[in-house]
Amino acid sequence: MTTQDRARGALLGLAAGDALGAPTEGMTLPAIRERFGRVTGFLSDDAAGTDDTEYAVLCALGLLRHGREITSDDVADLWMATVGEQQGGFYGAGFSEMVAIANLRSGLRPPVSGSDSYETWSDGAAMRVAPVGILCSGDPAQAARIAAVDASVSHSRDGVYAAQAVAAAVAAALTGTTPAEVVAAGVAALPVDSWSARLVARALDIAASSGSPDEELYAEISLFHYPWWDTAPEAVALALGLFSAYGADFEQAVLAGVNIGRDSDTIAAVIGALAGALHGAQAIPPAWRDQVTKVRGRCVTATAGTDLVELADRLRELGTTG
Structure with a gap:
């Protein structure tokens, strides 16, 4: 397995998990079982990556332009030139991104653009930073630093911390051999x-003590008292818990995220990025890869037509030379 295959696996895995999880987003675990039994593949011939995939492409474009020296102002400028100028689209866009765009349009700059919001702790940054892990392959600390730079445009505190954990874990997965190594890197990136950190620790304890932890993770980690299902601590805790339990098998791990419900597209996207980076693109079922390779641009129109294989190759090359 080559580093190129792993880099491709990270982006294709993210997009596959995103597209597979989109139909179950916002559903409860019991409702998914009642309606579908168990989701094992795409539920639509038109399945595609959502805002998770498209904001990840936007993140990658900033990295390709500025490399490891990227600043939050660079990210803000890119957002203003793309989503800031966009009219229409934004299908399925998250609150955190839309508030950040409004803040940028009004003249606010990071970190204020990310902290002046009621959604600073959402998983909107965690969902998009897998490209940072590719750029920083084998260097989780650097990945966490750059993820914070990107995330501060739209998030603060736990919204940023969760993004750091995901980017660090992807960086570790690209050179790692076991799910435990990957999870450890993600945990190390959390304050x-x-x-x-507290919710992730609880999720990992559950995963370690149960051979089939899905129901217990759903019951114990889900923040049912909060009106939305997109909190970063919950989504990343569920993703790392499920990856810890099932990460030795790409397909089983991603489907665990799809079938857990809650913010299942983001949970499955994060798991897909980690498992894809660890096992490579060849571990992804061909039908899943083929369905998501070309980005639709339904939310972020500037990303339409992006080839994720080509994008992953460019990030990997920059990571080895820049």
Whole structure:
């Protein structure tokens, strides 16, 4: 397995998990089982990556332009030139991104554009930073640093911390051999006394003590008291817990995220990025890869037509030379 195959696996895995999880987003685990039994593939011939995939492409474009020296102002400028100028689209866009865009349009700059929001702790940054892990392959600390730069445009505190964990875990997965190594890198990127760290620790304890932890993770980690299902601590805790339990098998791991419900497109996208980076693109079922390779641009129109294989190759090349 080559580093190129792993880099491709990270982006294709993210997009596949995103597209597979989109129909179950916002559903409860019991409702998914009642309606579908168990989701094992795409539920629509028109399945495609959602805002998770398209904002990840936007993140990658900033990295390709500025490399490891990227600043939050660089990210803000890219957002203003793309989503800031966009009219229409934004299908399925998250609140955190839309508030950040409104803040940027009004003249706010990061980190204020990310902190002046009621959704600072959403998973909208965690969903998009897998490209940072590709750029920083084998260097989780650097990945966490750059993820914070990107995330601060739209998030603060746990919204940023969760993004750091995902980017660090992807960076570790690209050179790692076991799910445990990957999870450890993600945990190390979280501030010890943070909401995210505490919830992730609880999820990993559940995963370690149960051979089939899905129901317990759903019951114990889900923040049912909050009106939305997109909190970053919850989504990343569920993703790392499920990846810890099932990450030795790409397909089983991603489908666990799809069938858990809650913010299942983001949960499955994060798992897909980690498992794809660890096992390579060849571990992804061909039908899944083929369905998501070309980005639709339904939310972020500037990403329409992007080939994720080509994008992954460019990020990997920059990571080895820049």
